Amino acid sequence: MTSHKPGSVVFENVRKCFGAFTAVPDLSLTIEPGTLVTLLGPSGCGKTTTLRMLAGLEHPTSGRILIGGKDVTMLPANARDVSMVFQSYALFPHMTALDNVAYGLESSRLGKKVAREKAEHGLELVGLAGMGGRLPAELSGGQQQRVAVARALVLEPQVLLLDEPLSNLDARLRRKVRTDIRDLQQRLGFTAVYVTHDQDEALAVSDRIIVMKDGEIAQSGAPRELYEAPASPFIADFMGEANVVACEVLSVDAGRALVKVGGLEHHLPGNSARPGAAKLAVRPGAIRLGDGDEPGLKGRVLHSAYLGDHIEYEIETDVGAFFVVDHSVERSFAPAADVTLAFKNRGIALITA
Structure with a gap:
């Protein structure tokens, strides 16, 4: 036209x-x-x-x-x-x-x-x-x-x-x-x-x-x-919900960073990262839940809500509360249950700003 x-x-x-x-x-x-x-x-x-x-x-x-x-x-x-x-x-x-x-x-x-x-x-x-x-x-x-x-x-x-x-x-x-x-x-x-x-x-x-x-x-x-790749906690939380938590960058090698969050260590892209304190943005769907005796970040379920194709959880950990969206509805965790949190490969971003 x-x-x-x-x-x-x-x-x-x-x-x-x-x-x-x-x-x-x-x-x-x-x-x-x-x-x-x-x-x-x-x-x-x-x-x-x-x-x-x-x-x-x-x-x-x-x-x-x-x-x-x-x-x-x-x-x-x-x-x-x-x-x-x-x-x-x-x-x-x-x-x-x-x-x-x-x-x-x-x-x-x-x-x-x-x-x-x-x-x-x-x-x-x-x-x-x-x-x-x-x-x-x-x-x-x-x-x-x-x-x-x-x-x-x-x-x-x-x-x-x-x-x-x-x-x-x-x-x-x-x-x-x-x-x-x-x-x-x-x-x-x-x-x-x-x-x-x-x-x-x-x-x-x-x-x-x-x-x-x-x-x-x-x-x-x-x-x-x-x-x-949000540049700040504000962007991470505004561009779709994110759990923003403190982490420590242990090492950076070939553009990948090894970070530690509580008792959990995880590799992710980190081109501009340097060893030391930083923040990690974790999307609610990027968290894998396991039983309390499995390896990972230890947590306890505060609230859960079944929404048909997924379950939403609020989970308390030593590094702060996490909002989790779990599509594995075959298994659910009741409030007060002990769980472990592990991170998936996508939906995790290191914020160094």
Whole structure:
């Protein structure tokens, strides 16, 4: 659909203050054309402020923003060649789906016939061919969201902005629509900047994830990199749940570290590790439980909960409490049972920062 190349996005030392409060202290980042990059972080981390500055709904206190190599820092929203999909969809309730999609095209002085042809093509792209005559109230939440995406796409922006686009959908529909958005982005090759606080959503749709904390970039990288090699306890716990415990690096040889946690020793990748104190991030599913007399880290079950295809445990050890997700439901451990913990090969990361 796009008639011109997708644009790059560059923030150069961007600062945003609201009175005495600094929402974004000093942000520099580059988003390559044709990629889907997610700004991820807890509430108040600055991700939405960053998106609004990119959209032209807020202006930086200082610094520069470039889209497709053009300085847009002080340009109004309608002069930026971006389109935004809002959390609330912002559809006109009295207009049909087709009229909603065509609205922006007609406002840009495109002839009505051409605008409606493009709008029909836009609905077809998002899988809503033949539904153009329905009002928003006659569409499901997922269909309304796709109308909002089509309305943004038909304007052929250099950059598509998506602000918490799935938060109003139920869990099953969220999975479906996030797949639709990712497939569409890869098929059409547009640049997308996606804001969410949902880690699973970010992992599922992104080429790159930028995790923000207090208006700054805590870590940036591919989804697998952030999940498997978190740079800090904050990233480890935010990118899917993690047990972060103190450990000792006993030795490092050929890029592998030998670590000790209580009475348990374990080998894992550790390119930047040095012998001494460190922290270990252990995913709940990366722990193998055994009877109390087996070798490993000794623990005692505090709580257990059977959830069909897995059992969740909270286990007390000398180095702290562990949250464990055990898919071996054939065997269970009752509260107060003595157990041992061993680590699997994946889902364990050494944090040296």
